[in-house]
Amino acid sequence: MSHAAPTHPTPTWSPLRLDSRSRPVQLLAVLVGTMALALSSYVSVPMVPVPMTMQTYAVTLIGALYGWRLGGLTVLAWLGEAALGLPVLSGGAGGITPFFGPTGGYLFAFPLMAVLTGWLAERGWNGHRVVLAFCAMLMGNALCLALGAAWLASLIGLAPAIAAGVTPFILGGIVKSALGAATLKALAMRPATR
Incomplete structure:
Protein backbone atom coordinates (compact mmCIF):
# COMPACT_ATOMS: atom_id res chain seq x y z
CA MET A 1 0.00 0.00 0.00
CA SER A 2 1.53 3.30 -0.99
CA HIS A 3 0.87 6.52 0.80
CA ALA A 4 0.72 9.52 -1.50
CA ALA A 5 1.75 12.84 -0.13
CA PRO A 6 -1.27 15.02 0.64
CA THR A 7 -1.99 17.46 -2.12
CA HIS A 8 -2.81 21.05 -1.39
CA PRO A 9 -5.02 22.91 -3.82
CA THR A 10 -3.07 25.49 -5.74
CA PRO A 11 -4.56 28.94 -6.02
CA THR A 12 -6.48 29.53 -9.23
CA TRP A 13 -5.43 33.18 -9.15
CA SER A 14 -1.95 34.31 -8.39
CA PRO A 15 -0.89 37.10 -10.75
CA LEU A 16 2.21 37.85 -8.67
CA ARG A 17 2.91 34.15 -7.97
CA LEU A 18 4.10 35.09 -4.49
CA ASP A 19 3.23 31.68 -3.09
CA SER A 20 6.01 30.14 -5.20
CA ARG A 21 8.61 32.86 -4.63
CA SER A 22 11.53 32.74 -2.21
CA ARG A 23 11.20 34.06 1.33
CA PRO A 24 13.28 37.18 0.55
CA VAL A 25 10.93 38.02 -2.35
CA GLN A 26 7.93 37.45 -0.11
CA LEU A 27 9.43 39.69 2.57
CA LEU A 28 10.04 42.37 -0.05
CA ALA A 29 6.40 42.01 -1.14
CA VAL A 30 5.28 42.54 2.46
CA LEU A 31 7.43 45.67 2.69
CA VAL A 32 6.08 47.03 -0.60
CA GLY A 33 2.54 46.17 0.54
CA THR A 34 2.93 48.02 3.84
CA MET A 35 4.24 51.03 1.94
CA ALA A 36 1.24 50.92 -0.42
CA LEU A 37 -1.10 50.68 2.57
CA ALA A 38 0.61 53.65 4.23
CA LEU A 39 0.31 55.71 1.04
CA SER A 40 -3.36 54.78 0.69
CA SER A 41 -3.91 56.12 4.20
CA TYR A 42 -2.92 59.59 3.10
CA VAL A 43 -5.57 59.71 0.36
CA SER A 44 -8.38 60.90 2.61
CA VAL A 45 -11.78 62.55 2.55
CA PRO A 46 -12.41 64.11 5.99
CA MET A 47 -15.49 62.70 7.72
CA VAL A 48 -16.54 62.33 11.35
CA PRO A 49 -15.76 60.17 13.29
CA VAL A 50 -13.75 58.09 10.78
CA PRO A 51 -12.20 59.62 7.63
CA MET A 52 -12.81 57.85 4.32
CA THR A 53 -9.50 56.82 2.82
CA MET A 54 -8.28 54.49 0.07
CA GLN A 55 -7.18 52.06 2.78
CA THR A 56 -10.01 49.59 2.14
CA TYR A 57 -9.23 49.61 -1.59
CA ALA A 58 -5.57 48.83 -0.83
CA VAL A 59 -6.39 46.21 1.81
CA THR A 60 -8.76 44.25 -0.44
CA LEU A 61 -6.44 44.56 -3.42
CA ILE A 62 -3.45 43.30 -1.43
CA GLY A 63 -5.55 40.37 -0.24
CA ALA A 64 -6.57 39.51 -3.79
CA LEU A 65 -3.10 39.94 -5.28
CA TYR A 66 -1.01 38.43 -2.48
CA GLY A 67 -3.35 35.59 -1.52
CA TRP A 68 -5.06 35.17 1.80
CA ARG A 69 -1.99 34.15 3.82
CA ALA A 93 -1.60 58.62 12.79
CA GLY A 94 0.39 55.97 14.57
CA GLY A 95 0.75 54.49 18.02
CA ILE A 96 -1.65 52.46 20.13
CA THR A 97 -4.36 55.12 20.54
CA PRO A 98 -6.11 54.55 17.16
CA PHE A 99 -6.60 50.88 18.06
CA PHE A 100 -8.72 51.78 21.09
CA GLY A 101 -10.60 54.81 19.79
CA PRO A 102 -13.44 55.01 17.25
CA THR A 103 -11.24 53.54 14.50
CA GLY A 104 -10.31 50.38 16.45
CA GLY A 105 -12.92 48.08 14.96
CA TYR A 106 -12.05 49.10 11.43
CA LEU A 107 -8.35 48.55 12.04
CA PHE A 108 -8.93 45.11 13.51
CA ALA A 109 -11.15 44.27 10.52
CA PHE A 110 -8.46 45.06 7.95
CA PRO A 111 -6.51 41.76 8.20
CA LEU A 112 -9.79 39.84 7.98
CA MET A 113 -10.72 41.83 4.86
CA ALA A 114 -7.44 40.85 3.21
CA VAL A 115 -7.87 37.21 4.19
CA LEU A 116 -11.46 37.11 2.90
CA THR A 117 -10.74 38.75 -0.46
CA GLY A 118 -7.56 36.72 -0.91
CA TRP A 119 -9.33 33.46 -0.12
CA LEU A 120 -12.14 34.29 -2.55
CA ALA A 121 -9.73 35.44 -5.27
CA GLU A 122 -7.85 32.15 -5.02
CA ARG A 123 -11.14 30.37 -5.63
CA GLY A 124 -12.12 32.23 -8.77
CA TRP A 125 -13.55 35.50 -7.43
CA ASN A 126 -10.90 37.48 -9.29
CA GLY A 127 -10.13 39.42 -12.44
CA HIS A 128 -11.13 36.51 -14.67
CA ARG A 129 -14.67 36.87 -13.32
CA VAL A 130 -15.09 40.55 -12.71
CA VAL A 131 -18.60 40.37 -11.21
CA LEU A 132 -17.37 37.87 -8.62
CA ALA A 133 -14.28 40.05 -8.03
CA PHE A 134 -16.59 42.99 -7.34
CA CYS A 135 -18.63 40.83 -4.94
CA ALA A 136 -15.45 39.70 -3.14
CA MET A 137 -14.32 43.31 -2.72
CA LEU A 138 -17.80 44.34 -1.60
CA MET A 139 -17.90 41.53 0.96
CA GLY A 140 -14.54 42.69 2.32
CA ASN A 141 -15.83 46.25 2.66
CA ALA A 142 -19.06 45.05 4.27
CA LEU A 143 -17.06 43.01 6.79
CA CYS A 144 -15.01 46.09 7.67
CA LEU A 145 -18.11 48.24 8.13
CA ALA A 146 -19.83 45.58 10.24
CA LEU A 147 -16.87 45.07 12.59
CA GLY A 148 -16.09 48.77 12.70
CA ALA A 149 -19.71 49.60 13.54
CA ALA A 150 -19.83 46.92 16.23
CA TRP A 151 -16.79 48.44 17.90
CA LEU A 152 -18.10 51.98 17.47
CA ALA A 153 -21.48 50.92 18.89
CA SER A 154 -19.75 49.86 22.11
CA LEU A 155 -18.51 53.44 22.42
CA ILE A 156 -21.46 55.53 21.23
CA GLY A 157 -24.46 53.20 20.80
CA LEU A 158 -25.81 51.23 17.85
CA ALA A 159 -27.93 53.85 16.06
CA PRO A 160 -25.25 56.56 16.18
CA ALA A 161 -22.60 54.00 15.12
CA ILE A 162 -24.60 53.04 12.04
CA ALA A 163 -25.34 56.68 11.24
CA ALA A 164 -21.72 57.81 11.65
CA GLY A 165 -19.69 54.68 10.93
CA VAL A 166 -21.59 52.82 8.23
CA THR A 167 -24.04 54.94 6.25
CA PRO A 168 -21.52 57.58 5.08
CA PHE A 169 -19.20 54.85 3.79
CA ILE A 170 -21.59 52.65 1.81
CA LEU A 171 -21.23 54.54 -1.47
CA GLY A 172 -17.44 54.74 -1.04
CA GLY A 173 -17.31 50.99 -0.38
CA ILE A 174 -19.25 50.31 -3.57
CA VAL A 175 -17.04 52.64 -5.62
CA LYS A 176 -13.81 51.21 -4.16
CA SER A 177 -15.08 47.66 -4.75
CA ALA A 178 -15.75 48.49 -8.41
CA LEU A 179 -12.30 50.08 -8.68
CA GLY A 180 -10.72 47.00 -7.11
CA ALA A 181 -12.57 44.66 -9.47
CA ALA A 182 -11.55 46.81 -12.44
CA THR A 183 -7.92 46.70 -11.28
CA LEU A 184 -8.05 42.91 -11.02
CA LYS A 185 -9.68 42.69 -14.46
CA ALA A 186 -6.91 44.83 -15.96
CA LEU A 187 -4.27 42.59 -14.36
CA ALA A 188 -6.05 39.45 -15.60
CA MET A 189 -5.95 40.78 -19.16
CA ARG A 190 -2.16 41.18 -19.11
CA PRO A 191 -0.26 38.47 -20.92
CA ALA A 192 1.38 36.00 -18.54
CA THR A 193 5.13 36.36 -18.08
CA ARG A 194 7.56 33.87 -16.67
Whole structure:
Protein backbone atom coordinates (compact mmCIF):
# COMPACT_ATOMS: atom_id res chain seq x y z
CA MET A 1 0.00 0.00 0.00
CA SER A 2 1.53 3.30 -0.99
CA HIS A 3 0.87 6.52 0.80
CA ALA A 4 0.72 9.52 -1.50
CA ALA A 5 1.75 12.84 -0.13
CA PRO A 6 -1.27 15.02 0.64
CA THR A 7 -1.99 17.46 -2.12
CA HIS A 8 -2.81 21.05 -1.39
CA PRO A 9 -5.02 22.91 -3.82
CA THR A 10 -3.07 25.49 -5.74
CA PRO A 11 -4.56 28.94 -6.02
CA THR A 12 -6.48 29.53 -9.23
CA TRP A 13 -5.43 33.18 -9.15
CA SER A 14 -1.95 34.31 -8.39
CA PRO A 15 -0.89 37.10 -10.75
CA LEU A 16 2.21 37.85 -8.67
CA ARG A 17 2.91 34.15 -7.97
CA LEU A 18 4.10 35.09 -4.49
CA ASP A 19 3.23 31.68 -3.09
CA SER A 20 6.01 30.14 -5.20
CA ARG A 21 8.61 32.86 -4.63
CA SER A 22 11.53 32.74 -2.21
CA ARG A 23 11.20 34.06 1.33
CA PRO A 24 13.28 37.18 0.55
CA VAL A 25 10.93 38.02 -2.35
CA GLN A 26 7.93 37.45 -0.11
CA LEU A 27 9.43 39.69 2.57
CA LEU A 28 10.04 42.37 -0.05
CA ALA A 29 6.40 42.01 -1.14
CA VAL A 30 5.28 42.54 2.46
CA LEU A 31 7.43 45.67 2.69
CA VAL A 32 6.08 47.03 -0.60
CA GLY A 33 2.54 46.17 0.54
CA THR A 34 2.93 48.02 3.84
CA MET A 35 4.24 51.03 1.94
CA ALA A 36 1.24 50.92 -0.42
CA LEU A 37 -1.10 50.68 2.57
CA ALA A 38 0.61 53.65 4.23
CA LEU A 39 0.31 55.71 1.04
CA SER A 40 -3.36 54.78 0.69
CA SER A 41 -3.91 56.12 4.20
CA TYR A 42 -2.92 59.59 3.10
CA VAL A 43 -5.57 59.71 0.36
CA SER A 44 -8.38 60.90 2.61
CA VAL A 45 -11.78 62.55 2.55
CA PRO A 46 -12.41 64.11 5.99
CA MET A 47 -15.49 62.70 7.72
CA VAL A 48 -16.54 62.33 11.35
CA PRO A 49 -15.76 60.17 13.29
CA VAL A 50 -13.75 58.09 10.78
CA PRO A 51 -12.20 59.62 7.63
CA MET A 52 -12.81 57.85 4.32
CA THR A 53 -9.50 56.82 2.82
CA MET A 54 -8.28 54.49 0.07
CA GLN A 55 -7.18 52.06 2.78
CA THR A 56 -10.01 49.59 2.14
CA TYR A 57 -9.23 49.61 -1.59
CA ALA A 58 -5.57 48.83 -0.83
CA VAL A 59 -6.39 46.21 1.81
CA THR A 60 -8.76 44.25 -0.44
CA LEU A 61 -6.44 44.56 -3.42
CA ILE A 62 -3.45 43.30 -1.43
CA GLY A 63 -5.55 40.37 -0.24
CA ALA A 64 -6.57 39.51 -3.79
CA LEU A 65 -3.10 39.94 -5.28
CA TYR A 66 -1.01 38.43 -2.48
CA GLY A 67 -3.35 35.59 -1.52
CA TRP A 68 -5.06 35.17 1.80
CA ARG A 69 -1.99 34.15 3.82
CA LEU A 70 0.54 36.70 2.62
CA GLY A 71 -2.15 39.37 2.21
CA GLY A 72 -3.30 38.96 5.80
CA LEU A 73 0.32 38.93 7.01
CA THR A 74 1.07 42.12 5.07
CA VAL A 75 -1.86 43.95 6.64
CA LEU A 76 -0.83 42.72 10.10
CA ALA A 77 2.71 43.99 9.46
CA TRP A 78 1.31 47.40 8.47
CA LEU A 79 -0.80 47.52 11.65
CA GLY A 80 2.30 46.49 13.61
CA GLU A 81 4.16 49.45 12.11
CA ALA A 82 1.28 51.68 13.21
CA ALA A 83 1.30 50.24 16.75
CA LEU A 84 5.03 50.98 16.95
CA GLY A 85 4.25 54.63 16.26
CA LEU A 86 5.05 54.92 12.58
CA PRO A 87 2.75 57.45 10.86
CA VAL A 88 1.14 54.91 8.49
CA LEU A 89 -2.54 55.28 9.34
CA SER A 90 -5.06 57.82 8.15
CA GLY A 91 -3.79 61.37 8.48
CA GLY A 92 -0.34 60.16 9.54
CA ALA A 93 -1.60 58.62 12.79
CA GLY A 94 0.39 55.97 14.57
CA GLY A 95 0.75 54.49 18.02
CA ILE A 96 -1.65 52.46 20.13
CA THR A 97 -4.36 55.12 20.54
CA PRO A 98 -6.11 54.55 17.16
CA PHE A 99 -6.60 50.88 18.06
CA PHE A 100 -8.72 51.78 21.09
CA GLY A 101 -10.60 54.81 19.79
CA PRO A 102 -13.44 55.01 17.25
CA THR A 103 -11.24 53.54 14.50
CA GLY A 104 -10.31 50.38 16.45
CA GLY A 105 -12.92 48.08 14.96
CA TYR A 106 -12.05 49.10 11.43
CA LEU A 107 -8.35 48.55 12.04
CA PHE A 108 -8.93 45.11 13.51
CA ALA A 109 -11.15 44.27 10.52
CA PHE A 110 -8.46 45.06 7.95
CA PRO A 111 -6.51 41.76 8.20
CA LEU A 112 -9.79 39.84 7.98
CA MET A 113 -10.72 41.83 4.86
CA ALA A 114 -7.44 40.85 3.21
CA VAL A 115 -7.87 37.21 4.19
CA LEU A 116 -11.46 37.11 2.90
CA THR A 117 -10.74 38.75 -0.46
CA GLY A 118 -7.56 36.72 -0.91
CA TRP A 119 -9.33 33.46 -0.12
CA LEU A 120 -12.14 34.29 -2.55
CA ALA A 121 -9.73 35.44 -5.27
CA GLU A 122 -7.85 32.15 -5.02
CA ARG A 123 -11.14 30.37 -5.63
CA GLY A 124 -12.12 32.23 -8.77
CA TRP A 125 -13.55 35.50 -7.43
CA ASN A 126 -10.90 37.48 -9.29
CA GLY A 127 -10.13 39.42 -12.44
CA HIS A 128 -11.13 36.51 -14.67
CA ARG A 129 -14.67 36.87 -13.32
CA VAL A 130 -15.09 40.55 -12.71
CA VAL A 131 -18.60 40.37 -11.21
CA LEU A 132 -17.37 37.87 -8.62
CA ALA A 133 -14.28 40.05 -8.03
CA PHE A 134 -16.59 42.99 -7.34
CA CYS A 135 -18.63 40.83 -4.94
CA ALA A 136 -15.45 39.70 -3.14
CA MET A 137 -14.32 43.31 -2.72
CA LEU A 138 -17.80 44.34 -1.60
CA MET A 139 -17.90 41.53 0.96
CA GLY A 140 -14.54 42.69 2.32
CA ASN A 141 -15.83 46.25 2.66
CA ALA A 142 -19.06 45.05 4.27
CA LEU A 143 -17.06 43.01 6.79
CA CYS A 144 -15.01 46.09 7.67
CA LEU A 145 -18.11 48.24 8.13
CA ALA A 146 -19.83 45.58 10.24
CA LEU A 147 -16.87 45.07 12.59
CA GLY A 148 -16.09 48.77 12.70
CA ALA A 149 -19.71 49.60 13.54
CA ALA A 150 -19.83 46.92 16.23
CA TRP A 151 -16.79 48.44 17.90
CA LEU A 152 -18.10 51.98 17.47
CA ALA A 153 -21.48 50.92 18.89
CA SER A 154 -19.75 49.86 22.11
CA LEU A 155 -18.51 53.44 22.42
CA ILE A 156 -21.46 55.53 21.23
CA GLY A 157 -24.46 53.20 20.80
CA LEU A 158 -25.81 51.23 17.85
CA ALA A 159 -27.93 53.85 16.06
CA PRO A 160 -25.25 56.56 16.18
CA ALA A 161 -22.60 54.00 15.12
CA ILE A 162 -24.60 53.04 12.04
CA ALA A 163 -25.34 56.68 11.24
CA ALA A 164 -21.72 57.81 11.65
CA GLY A 165 -19.69 54.68 10.93
CA VAL A 166 -21.59 52.82 8.23
CA THR A 167 -24.04 54.94 6.25
CA PRO A 168 -21.52 57.58 5.08
CA PHE A 169 -19.20 54.85 3.79
CA ILE A 170 -21.59 52.65 1.81
CA LEU A 171 -21.23 54.54 -1.47
CA GLY A 172 -17.44 54.74 -1.04
CA GLY A 173 -17.31 50.99 -0.38
CA ILE A 174 -19.25 50.31 -3.57
CA VAL A 175 -17.04 52.64 -5.62
CA LYS A 176 -13.81 51.21 -4.16
CA SER A 177 -15.08 47.66 -4.75
CA ALA A 178 -15.75 48.49 -8.41
CA LEU A 179 -12.30 50.08 -8.68
CA GLY A 180 -10.72 47.00 -7.11
CA ALA A 181 -12.57 44.66 -9.47
CA ALA A 182 -11.55 46.81 -12.44
CA THR A 183 -7.92 46.70 -11.28
CA LEU A 184 -8.05 42.91 -11.02
CA LYS A 185 -9.68 42.69 -14.46
CA ALA A 186 -6.91 44.83 -15.96
CA LEU A 187 -4.27 42.59 -14.36
CA ALA A 188 -6.05 39.45 -15.60
CA MET A 189 -5.95 40.78 -19.16
CA ARG A 190 -2.16 41.18 -19.11
CA PRO A 191 -0.26 38.47 -20.92
CA ALA A 192 1.38 36.00 -18.54
CA THR A 193 5.13 36.36 -18.08
CA ARG A 194 7.56 33.87 -16.67
